[in-house]
Amino acid sequence: MTFDDWMNMTGNSNAGVGEKLGKSGETIRRYRVGEREPDKVVMAQLFELSGxxxxPNDWVGVGPRSEGDGVGACT
Incomplete structure (x- = not known):
């Protein structure tokens, strides 16, 4: 699941997630729209926060990105 999809699904705000991660709402917005990629520490925090x-695959496009989309899946 993409970060933006998760944010939309949960109704979290950029500022709210930013506060939980110690980042600005603007940084979270940039993550959501692909203008910036989080470092590995933030990727781990987002993995935990999103359950x-x-x-991390959702950020770098390696392996399946979501169930059933087949992106990066080995056949």
Whole structure:
């Protein structure tokens, strides 16, 4: 699941997630729209915060990104 999809699904605000991660709302917005990629520490924090729904693979495009989309899946 993409970070933006998770944010939309949960109704979290950029500022709210930013506060939880020690980042600005603007930084979270940039993550959501792909203008900036989080570092590995923030990726791990987002993985935990999302209950494992947003994975590092979702940021870098390696392996399956969501169930059933087949992106990066080995056949």
């Amino acid at each position: 494992g729904l947003v994975t």
